[in-house]
Amino acid sequence: MAARDHHQRDVVVSSDEESTTEQLRRGPWTVEEDVLLVNYIAAHGEGRWNALARCAGLRRTGKSCRLRWLNYLRPDLRRGNMTAQEQLLILELHSRWGNRWSKIAQHLPGRTDNEIKNYWRTRVQKHARQLNCDVNSQRFKDLMRYIWMPRLIERIGGGSSGDGGVAELMSSSSSCHCAAAASSSSSASTDGTQQQLVPTPLPPPPALASAPYGNDDDTAAAAAMWTWDTAVCQQPPQQHVDCYQPTTTTTCNSWSDESLLGLSAPSGVVYADDMGMGMGMGVPDLGDTTMWGAGADDLWYTQIMGL
DNA sequence: AACTGACTCAACCGCGCATAC
DNA sequence: AGTATGCGCGGTTGAGTCAGT
Secondary structure (H helix, E strand, O other), X not given: OHHHHHHOOOEEEOOOOOOOOOOEEEOOOOHHHHHHHXXXXXXXXXXXXXXXXXXXXXXXXXXXXXXXXXXXXXXXXXXXXXXXXXXXXHHHHHHHHOOOHHHHXXXXXXXXXXXXXXXXXXXXXXHHHHXXXXXXXXXXXXXXXXXXXXXXXXXXXXXXXXXXXXXXXXXXXXXXXXXXXXXOOEEXXXXXXXEEOOOOOOOOOHHHHOOOOOOOHHHHHXXXXXXXXXXXXXXXXXXXXXXXXXXXOHHHHHHOHHHXXXXXXXXXXXXXXXXXXXXXXXXXXXXXXXXOXXXXXXXXXXXXXXX
């Protein structure tokens, strides 16, 4: 931020939103402004942002002060990349609530709605674009639900720290029955007691349960995914659900890169990249770390997704 | 090393809704 | 009831950064 502050514009603008006739600043915040804002809030608390801006001596709109505080200066903000748990939560909660960023942010302590929105727009939507499908399409939702999310769950399960919040949320989720088991074997319930999370079977994907598949692209894509998925797990559908519960049974090893690479799927196999979001593939003659975005991935998707 | 294009993310705007006055 | 204010959201901007050539 220092570099940005160094080069910052000293933009002054008249706000049509504020009642004051005073010239208001906009653009990047200076350290001095940050100090003013932090000190004032420490002394008087937040809220009443327009009055706060005036009383704190900030030539900023109340809206700008609020944004700066909530998105950057709040002491409880988390910094750094989204963890697998957070990514999983975002995917899960977005599938439940859509673009209710602030509501989603309430379940990710230290993360702001703006940060989550940026994450969604830059990371998730990017993959949708690369898949040449709409982020709201059933095809893309199936991808998230049946590949990315299980992969994230695997990563969480393989990690040392279980996230109780994730487990609790997932345990009540109707769309990802596996996460509770994957994340942790127990979770703190709202009354503070430890709640045992019982793995629940994941039913076949709704779009896949009603065979035969029509010509709808999304359904066809899901069908292709299901076909591949079953092949990868080499399990009849009823047992196949275990593949989404990496920490509960050994069949879940099908999701490890090594196991995936060991299978002879028609044109390769898929796994999420290190971010847990990007799709990669393991094809013997292409190497096993081909990252999403490479031409080979497009080829693979063309085949798998029936594009 | 220099250039370039893609990407990231803080910050902004406009709008709509809810609440307070 | 009308107005002001607070808040949330979608969309956008632009400087800095990174990766590829």
